[in-house]
Amino acid sequence: xxxxxxxxxxxxxxxxxxxxxxxxxxxxxxxxxxxxxxxxxxxxxxxxxxxxxxxxxxxxxxxxxxxxxxxxxxxxxxxxxxxxxxxxxxxxxxxxxxxxxxxxxxxxxxxxxxxxxxxxxxxxxxxxxxxxxxxxxxxxxxxxxxxxxxxxxxxxxxxxxxxxxxxxxxxxxxxxxxxxxxxxxxxxxxxxxxxxxxxxxxxxxxxxxxxxxxxxxxxxxxxxxxxxxxxxxxxxxxxxxxxxxxxxxx
Amino acid sequence: xxxxxxxxxxxxxxxxxxxxxxxxxxxxxxxxxxxxxxxxxxxxxxxxxxxxxxxxxxxxxxxxxxxxxxxxxxxxxxxxxxxxxxxxxxxxxxxxxxxxxxxxxxxxxxxxxxxxxxxxxxxxxxxxxxxxxxxxxxxxxxxxxxxxxxxxxxxxxxxxxxxxxxxxxxxxxxxxxxxxxxxxxxxxxxxxxxxxxxxxxxxxxxxxxxxxxxxxxxxxxxxxxxxxxxxxxxxxxxxxxxxxxxxxxx
DNA sequence: TAAATAGTGTCTGTAAGACAGTATAAA
DNA sequence: TTTATACTGTCTTACAGACACTATTTA
Numbered sequence: 396x397x398x399x400x401x402x403x404x405x406x407x408x409x410x411x412x413x414x415x416x417x418x419x420x421x422x423x424x425x426x427x428x429x430x431x432x433x434x435x436x437x438x439x440x441x442x443x444x445x446x447x448x449x450x451x452x453x454x455x456x457x458x459x460x461x462x463x464x465x466x467x468x469x470x471x472x473x474x475x476x477x478x479x480x481x482x483x484x485x486x487x488x489x490x491x492x493x494x495x496x497x498x499x500x501x502x503x504x505x506x507x508x509x510x511x512x513x514x515x516x517x518x519x520x521x522x523x524x525x526x527x528x529x530x531x532x533x534x535x536x537x538x539x540x541x542x543x544x545x546x547x548x549x550x551x552x553x554x555x556x557x558x559x560x561x562x563x564x565x566x567x568x569x570x571x572x573x574x575x576x577x578x579x580x581x582x583x584x585x586x587x588x589x590x591x592x593x594x595x596x597x598x599x600x601x602x603x604x605x606x607x608x609x610x611x612x613x614x615x616x617x618x619x620x621x622x623x624x625x626x627x628x629x630x631x632x633x634x635x636x637x638x639x640x641x642x643x644x645x
Numbered sequence: 646x647x648x649x650x651x652x653x654x655x656x657x658x659x660x661x662x663x664x665x666x667x668x669x670x671x672x673x674x675x676x677x678x679x680x681x682x683x684x685x686x687x688x689x690x691x692x693x694x695x696x697x698x699x700x701x702x703x704x705x706x707x708x709x710x711x712x713x714x715x716x717x718x719x720x721x722x723x724x725x726x727x728x729x730x731x732x733x734x735x736x737x738x739x740x741x742x743x744x745x746x747x748x749x750x751x752x753x754x755x756x757x758x759x760x761x762x763x764x765x766x767x768x769x770x771x772x773x774x775x776x777x778x779x780x781x782x783x784x785x786x787x788x789x790x791x792x793x794x795x796x797x798x799x800x801x802x803x804x805x806x807x808x809x810x811x812x813x814x815x816x817x818x819x820x821x822x823x824x825x826x827x828x829x830x831x832x833x834x835x836x837x838x839x840x841x842x843x844x845x846x847x848x849x850x851x852x853x854x855x856x857x858x859x860x861x862x863x864x865x866x867x868x869x870x871x872x873x874x875x876x877x878x879x880x881x882x883x884x885x886x887x888x889x890x891x892x893x894x895x
Numbered sequence: 896t897a898a899a900t901a902g903t904g905t906c907t908g909t910a911a912g913a914c915a916g917t918a919t920a921a922a
Numbered sequence: 923t924t925t926a927t928a929c930t931g932t933c934t935t936a937c938a939g940a941c942a943c944t945a946t947t948t949a
Contacts, residue, residue: 619900634884869927
């Protein structure tokens with residue numbers, strides 16, 4: 396509590412003590428970025444029991460005076476060295492996980508968040524060790540989902556991946572995995588990395604073009620034709636892109 | 646805690662007391678049903694402060710040994726007299742709301758759930774007063790959103806409505822607002838009620854037919870031709886329905 | 896001019912939107 | 923036969939999918 400005595404009295408009148416069990420509230424972060432055409436997740440390796448040595452999502456407790464969204468941004472900075480304030484990043488609430496036995500140590504309800512970090516497709520954003528003992532490192536998502544993870548974090552990661560893959564069908568959210576200005580080919584590469592498929596370039600351009608804004612600038616590639624640079628306009632794509640594989644038959 | 650002493654010791658070693666503030670976890674329910682072509686929400690009127698006399702979502706605390714989903718089903722029964730066990734109902738997690746000041750009495754994180762109740766379109770499911778003082782009653786959603794609600798419940802209700810409206814574009818979730826067997830016209834009426842629009846019957850049938858299973862049975866209406874009865878196959882509709890108004894120009 | 900990548904044009908098939916027409920019942 | 927509702931057919935247009943072709947750069 397630690398609020399005014401009026402509120403305190405009102406509270407005590409309204410609820411029986413047994414009604415408000417102490418439940419710890421945490422955030423777990425699904426932090427994603429693309430490099431070399433492969434989707435990666437920032438994961439920590441657990442140093443202590445339970446699930447010692449296994450991979451887990453970064454995360455931590457929600458403080459008394461912050462929202463889950465604020466806690467997510469803070470934990471992202473603490474556990475990965477990344478600061479949402481200075482980065483082109485996208486954060487959104489994913490879902491909450493509340494199975495009573497999801498953490499064997501205590502009752503924990505976790506509000507999972509999805510974080511998309513921009514990268515130019517070559518190198519992943521740098522993760523520096525934070526104040527926490529375990530520091531985060533990048534792992535290829537589709538590979539890491541083959542093995543078990545700590546707690547219910549494999550489920551959360553899968554849900555986060557599915558949220559991203561689904562939302563990319565009908566929004567330009569994928570642009571958050573790229574710098575502010577990007578080429579059509581870069582954007583298509585993000586789609587191919589997340590959907591784990593190939594998309595025909597011509598039709599992708601035709602479908603996506605109305606939802607992007609041309610900057611007028613072009614890239615200066617080492618080889619090949621220069622590509623136009625776009626910025627994303629956050630809007631609905633209707634009808635959505637099709638996720639199923641297309642391209643040459645065979 | 647109230648767990649084994651091993652777990653307790655491990656817990657005490659792992660966390661500083663200040664790290665796990667006591668935060669109450671609740672569920673808030675967006676309970677929806679359709680009657681007379683209008684979407685209704687089951688709401689309670691607050692009997693005490695704060696927000697005395699205003700409309701609020703039904704809900705309550707998550708118990709120490711239940712998940713948020715279990716709590717949602719239990720609270721639905723307690724506050725509305727409805728029992729998920731004996732009803733064709735659909736429940737899914739919506740989102741969590743964690744602003745530190747969302748409840749002036751104490752720190753409360755709420756995991757909102759969306760509940761869809763079946764009705765034949767004529768009468769709404771009966772709501773009987775439960776053990777709680779305030780009992781729920783049905784209110785037209787689009788009208789009730791004009792006035793303020795208690796806490797952040799207007800936001801939650803709006804989010805729930807938007808979730809339903811969006812999901813109806815690309816799934817057969819709307820069928821959960823109807824009995825197990827329903828006619829194409831009934832299903833179209835649900836779409837029109839939630840989207841607050843008119844849809845052309847012929848094209849709606851053509852688009853929806855592949856996603857429904859014909860039972861072979863027909864209705865016996867007082868007037869007009871008998872209509873075929875369908876059951877829904879839960880599947881993705883791709884490409885999705887268009888929510889924008891169509892039909893005769895003007 | 897060859898290689899590599901970016902971008903455009905176009906053909907075809909499918910399906911949405913519009914709406915007229917037919918079918919099946921009760922009064 | 924009229925009324926009311928359910929359902930089907932069809933015409934037009936839009937656009938996705940497939941894929942060939944052109945454009946722009948470096949070597």
